[in-house]
Amino acid sequence: MAEKNVANVEEEKITLIDVLKLVSPGTVLRTAIDDILRAEMGALIVVYSDKVNEIMEGGFSIDTLLSSQKIVELAKMDGAIIVSEDLKKIMNANVMLVPNISIKTEETGTRHKAAERTAKQAGTLVITVSERRKKITVYNGHLRYILQDTDEVLSRAVETLQILEKQREIFNELLSNLNLLEISGLVVVGDVCSVLQRIEIIMRTAKTMEKYLIELGREGGVIKMRLRELLKNIDREKSLILQDYETKEDTLDEFGFDDLLESENIANLLFSSSSDTKIAPKGYRILSKMNLGKKETNRLVEHFKNLSDILEASPKDLVEVLGEDTETFNKEVTSLKEQIMMAKKI
Template structure:
């Protein structure tokens, strides 16, 4: 006989006809939330640190309380306010501790859980097996603290995440910051060179591939740092500031770079290309042929010359206001056509609404190195 499960009030509520149901969070989103509420600086993390320091074990269920309570028995009904100290003291008893989703009430202690033993799990210890099965049976976050190994595992939807210590996370973050620094320096140098090549009208597919590779390395390291920051909680503020300083607005510059060289230069297509590059194996970033294909070309060689629209270069000029670069590109077609015409016929820029066309021309020529 299958165990009876009772949904929470929110789960039982019927969606009115014509109304859209709230989108269920994915397991990845739920796991990210679980990591955030157990990060250093949180009340839950303070309790977990005390449990480990006291060489205790614990099994804690957070949320989906109706279903959790229907999957067990016995224990002590408490319904008391949640605090880190109370959670620690209650962990000295056997059984599970049941806490509401908002971490405001401790509902049960010394609660005996009886999840369906047929639910699959690769865990070996009794506490971890129970935690994994409860996370499959319910929508609760299940936290398991190993008394013997002194580690904490989070279980969401059958997936497990082991909490890492602050020292270990800071070491990883430091290594990633170093990667960001070296990559950003290389990228800045490559982009300066690219601007000159663009104005010389001699950018090759190999040049574009190299820079997209730098962008992806930078963004991948930034994503890893973001994950470290979430896990570091209140200890991650300095790391977050370093990350922001090094990455800055490079995300928008990356998209402008893609739009400059993609066959379809629309913003939506650039976003799609960005996602494809980010999802690809890093080795594919270094293949000009694969980069050409994702940009929408099938007949380019490594030494093929590519003509940029000029969106990235124009966006770096102070007199080009937001949205103006697109208008200029629509009018001229690409950066090369703009450079050929900019001195002979500056009134075209006036007509587009560019203030001080001479400053734009001067800025572009300075980037090109043709004027002092």
């Protein structure tokens, strides 16, 4: 990520995630600013852009490879440190920044005012380290964010991970129940909505984790591995459920979190019916658990229309679709039903 030219990216396309990646633990910049903070010093670091030239005064040129040690030493001077767009070189030090004072800023300190105005005027990344507040603030265009203490972020990440683990347990139970109902032909809209609701909660919680993990950098390695395990097959199950019940994938994006917690809201949005309305899956998801190719699965669904009719089809009808693979299919269906009845994971 250090090779990303921040100043060349259009301001509106820069997100907090982009910025956090550049200053996450383990990067040269983060090591430097953490060392400056521990040394109880202040600093003002600016990523170069053509517009930065317009607001630079004084200082001296260095043009040396960027390292955390050099940044710490140069921070002992009062002026700003200018680093290259690719974050590989230190270009200037002890620079005075004179951005347009008419640019609005919510900051109070001289260094932070200059930093925010520079970020807005030059459309680039600016980092300030406050020796008095003991805080690191990053600006990029109109974006402002105070970097959190790594231990605090780690604590929040662990708490969020525990929530995800519990949500995954609930999801697994709901999915097992849906499996049973689908092979029994007893599904109602509410059963499908409960699973989709839980998937959406998991995915939204995982997005919160993304910011924590980027801010943690290398410190979040173990949590990242666990998150990957918890999200395994979630997208696939969601896609197959939506295909089974002919609903749109992005529809739930319209919901706020409070609306999402009401299953009846989901039922109305996705199916335009109440939660207790009976509904039949086409069978794509259950059939995906068998050794069937995509063509065979599509032929079965096209011929029989729904899962119940597929499972109850006579050998004669199945032969028309599967040919010599009918016997193998029937054995797999029997085995799959037994696993589902015993609430085994499939």
